[in-house]
Amino acid sequence: MDNLVEIKDVYFSRGERSIYEGVSLVIPRGKITGVLGPSGCGKTTLLRLIGAQLKAQQGEVLFAGQDMAKLGRSALYETRKRMSMLFQSGALFSEMTVFENVAFPLREHTKLPENIIQTIVKMKLESVGLRGAGHLSPSELSGGMARRAALARSIVLDPEMIMYDEPFAGQDPISMGMLVKLIDELNDTLGLTSIVVSHDVNEVMSIADHLIVMANKKIVGQGTPQELRENGSELVQQFLSGAPDGPVPFHFQAKPYHTDLLGVSS
Amino acid sequence: MSMFHTLGRNILNNIQGVGQASIMLAQALVGKPQPRKMLPLLIRQLYVVGVQSMLIILISGLFIGMVLGLQGFTILVDFGAEQALGPMVALSLLRELGPVVTALLFAGRAGSALTAEIGLMRATEQLSSLEMMAVDPLRRVVAPRFWAGVISMPLLALMFNAVGIYGGFTVGVQWLGVDDGAFWSVMQSSVHWQDDIMNGVIKSVVFAVVVTWVALFKGYTATPTSPGISAATTQTVVYSSLAVLGLDFVLTAIMFG
Amino acid sequence: MTTRTMELMVGVFAAAAIAALLFLALQVANTSDSTRGETYTLIAKFDNIGGLKVRSPVKVGGVVVGRVSAIRLEGDYYEPVVEMQISTRYNRFPETSTASILTSGIIGEQYIGLEPGFIDDFIEILGDGGEIPNTNSAMVLENLIGQFLFSQGEK
Numbered sequence: 065m066d067n068l069v070e071i072k073d074v075y076f077s078r079g080e081r082s083i084y085e086g087v088s089l090v091i092p093r094g095k096i097t098g099v100l101g102p103s104g105c106g107k108t109t110l111l112r113l114i115g116a117q118l119k120a121q122q123g124e125v126l127f128a129g130q131d132m133a134k135l136g137r138s139a140l141y142e143t144r145k146r147m148s149m150l151f152q153s154g155a156l157f158s159e160m161t162v163f164e165n166v167a168f169p170l171r172e173h174t175k176l177p178e179n180i181i182q183t184i185v186k187m188k189l190e191s192v193g194l195r196g197a198g199h200l201s202p203s204e205l206s207g208g209m210a211r212r213a214a215l216a217r218s219i220v221l222d223p224e225m226i227m228y229d230e231p232f233a234g235q236d237p238i239s240m241g242m243l244v245k246l247i248d249e250l251n252d253t254l255g256l257t258s259i260v261v262s263h264d265v266n267e268v269m270s271i272a273d274h275l276i277v278m279a280n281k282k283i284v285g286q287g288t289p290q291e292l293r294e295n296g297s298e299l300v301q302q303f304l305s306g307a308p309d310g311p312v313p314f315h316f317q318a319k320p321y322h323t324d325l326l327g328v329s330s
Numbered sequence: 331m332s333m334f335h336t337l338g339r340n341i342l343n344n345i346q347g348v349g350q351a352s353i354m355l356a357q358a359l360v361g362k363p364q365p366r367k368m369l370p371l372l373i374r375q376l377y378v379v380g381v382q383s384m385l386i387i388l389i390s391g392l393f394i395g396m397v398l399g400l401q402g403f404t405i406l407v408d409f410g411a412e413q414a415l416g417p418m419v420a421l422s423l424l425r426e427l428g429p430v431v432t433a434l435l436f437a438g439r440a441g442s443a444l445t446a447e448i449g450l451m452r453a454t455e456q457l458s459s460l461e462m463m464a465v466d467p468l469r470r471v472v473a474p475r476f477w478a479g480v481i482s483m484p485l486l487a488l489m490f491n492a493v494g495i496y497g498g499f500t501v502g503v504q505w506l507g508v509d510d511g512a513f514w515s516v517m518q519s520s521v522h523w524q525d526d527i528m529n530g531v532i533k534s535v536v537f538a539v540v541v542t543w544v545a546l547f548k549g550y551t552a553t554p555t556s557p558g559i560s561a562a563t564t565q566t567v568v569y570s571s572l573a574v575l576g577l578d579f580v581l582t583a584i585m586f587g
Numbered sequence: 588m589t590t591r592t593m594e595l596m597v598g599v600f601a602a603a604a605i606a607a608l609l610f611l612a613l614q615v616a617n618t619s620d621s622t623r624g625e626t627y628t629l630i631a632k633f634d635n636i637g638g639l640k641v642r643s644p645v646k647v648g649g650v651v652v653g654r655v656s657a658i659r660l661e662g663d664y665y666e667p668v669v670e671m672q673i674s675t676r677y678n679r680f681p682e683t684s685t686a687s688i689l690t691s692g693i694i695g696e697q698y699i700g701l702e703p704g705f706i707d708d709f710i711e712i713l714g715d716g717g718e719i720p721n722t723n724s725a726m727v728l729e730n731l732i733g734q735f736l737f738s739q740g741e742k
Contacts, residue, residue, distance in 0.1 A: 112458075115461075115462050117458060117461060117462070141464040141466075142464070144461075144462055144463070144464040145463075145464045147462075148462070148463075149458075149459070149462040151455040151458065151459055152455070153454050153455055155454055155455040155456050155458070155459040156456075157456055157459075158451075158454075158456070159374075168463070169463050172367075172463070172464075172465050173464065370590070373590075373593060373594055373597050374590075374593060376597045376600065377593045377596055377597050377600075380597070380600050381596045381597060381599070381600045384600060384603070420615050424611070424615075482600070485600070485601070485603075485604035485607075486604075488604055488607040488608050488611065489603055489604060489607045491607065491611060492606075492607035492608075492610045492611055493607075495610075495611075495615060514614065517615060518614075518615065518616065521615050521616045522616065523612065523616040526616070527611055527612070527615075527616055
């Protein structure tokens with residue numbers, strides 16, 4: 065089992081805020097890897113680094129052995145065809161129907177005749193359960209349906225890897241269940257590598273083969289869900305169990321309570 | 331001292347902005363043209379940007395032409411020169427009002443719509459999506475809109491002029507009694523194809539490039555939040571209007587000075 | 588909004604623009620420009636060109652036959668020379684013609700009025716680059732006033 069993505073000792077800052085300091089991780093091929101962490105710790109940034117929308121100041125980001133930051137424009141676009149990203153909002157193109165959205169990568173990157181495109185699109189829509197919704201426009205879809213449509217679009221070119229950015233955020237339990245099932249099934253039936261970035265711990269833990277927990281600009285835990293639940297650090301334990309207080313404190317930094325209330329200097 | 335700091339930083343930011351905008355435009359326009367893919371996009375944008383602006387341009391042109399006719403007559407009649415109403419209306423429109431007012435209206439209607447649309451595409455991650463699907467968003471989203479703006483604005487200015495002159499004719503001849511034949515013949519002897527009409531078209535093209543460019547750049551670099559997009563839309567209208575008025579002075583000095 | 592409707596509307600848009608352009612070109616602008624087409628050059632020397640400008644019209648009996656193409660000073664004594672482009676339709680100006688600087692209306696623009704002279708056996712027709720020998724310069728207001736006052740003073 066080799067690693068499709070390797071991140072080696074990456075330092076990344078946006079402006080003056082540093083987001084990663086010495087982050088190293090691997091994404092094993094053919095498995096579902098969950099990336100967990102508190103809000104704002106840079107999980108989406110990780111996906112953008114892998115897709116080379118952002119470049120790290122230091123360190124290497126390797127996809128299938130290629131350093132993403134060093135690729136020229138056409139090589140970069142070629143490599144990007146091998147991966148797909150599912151954005152948080154689905155990011156369907158608002159002026160096209162669902163069918164046109166899913167057909168878009170085929171029309172852009174292949175010269176397939178129209179009838180074959182129609183067949184492929186219907187197949188992909190069927191796999192996400194939306195074959196009957198092809199004629200709708202994105203504004204007519206619910207959030208969950210929009211994400212499933214975007215998912216169909218991201219598998220239409222049969223990529224090697226799909227990156228999911230907060231796929232479960234704000235979904236009702238039924239949609240969440242559907243998405244969890246889809247991610248799991250697609251990964252198995254299509255032999256994909258999946259990276260799921262989320263903070264819906266239970267959902268991710270139920271399907272992930274491999275987990276990475278990030279906080280404080282570093283990796284604080286890597287391993288199978290079982291390993292982390294048993295042997296993870298305090299921070300990891302707090303995150304996985306959802307305890308309100310622990311290494312991530314409840315109280316924002318402040319003066320001692322009685323001092324603040326009574327105005328007595330200690 | 332800090333006032334100089336702020337001033338210097340603002341100037342540097344603006345220069346950097348111009349540089350960014352130039353790079354964006356170059357990347358959007360330079361490259362192999364792909365007519366089969368681009369033409370449908372261009373036609374759609376011509377509809378959105380050009381056809382949908384026609385109504386406001388035609389109505390404004392008509393009213394401005396009528397006001398020119400009315401006001402012009404009132405002023406000229408004191409000098410006994412109401413025969414000069416024709417050239418007055420025509421030259422004002424062709425040389426100045428046509429290109430400038432069309433540009434300002436276009437900036438307000440189509441320019442702000444472009445900025446908002448692209449800003450929203452950025453906020454809903456559609457632009458990132460395109461990038462990740464190995465499609466260049468600059469070529470696909472920005473370029474067709476740019477060409478649509480550059481093509482449709484001069485055409486709109488021509489329509490503005492034609493409707494305005496007709497409006498001036500209606501008020502001057504049919505309402506205020508200027509002689510029909512005199513109106514057109516004095517106009518024809520004063521309006522020159524190359525000097526007046528062509529120069530007006532050249533101005534429109536320059537304004538079209540500036541307005542569309544500003545609108546697209548502001549949308550593309552908008553902060554992807556609601557206040558960010560609304561700020562970008564306001565900036566589009568303000569910056570492109572100021573640029574149009576400034577350039578108008580420069581162009582007028584070059585062409586007619 | 589189907590693609591077909593959109594394309595239709597864009598076509599209407601383009602047609603409206605062309606219609607506007609034609610209206611402007613034919614009805615509004617001066618399209619019977621006589622300096623289009625073939626022209627030849629005639630020159631004339633004046634003492635004073637007054638308010639004559641490049642592109643001022645050259646008229647015979649009020650009909651435009653050409654335009655002033657250049658105005659310059661020539662010779663050791665800096666004499667004003669006016670160069671004109673005349674349409675080749677009117678290529679029979681004899682050397683007895685006269686060029687005068689006239690004003691259209693009382694406060695109008697100035698133009699050059701050409702009067703063809705008489706044609707006889709030994710009179711040459713002016714060709715390209717020919718000079719009109721008889722000229723009347725523009726009337727300068729100060730000179731007129733001076734003349735008037737002088738003539739008043741004589742009474």
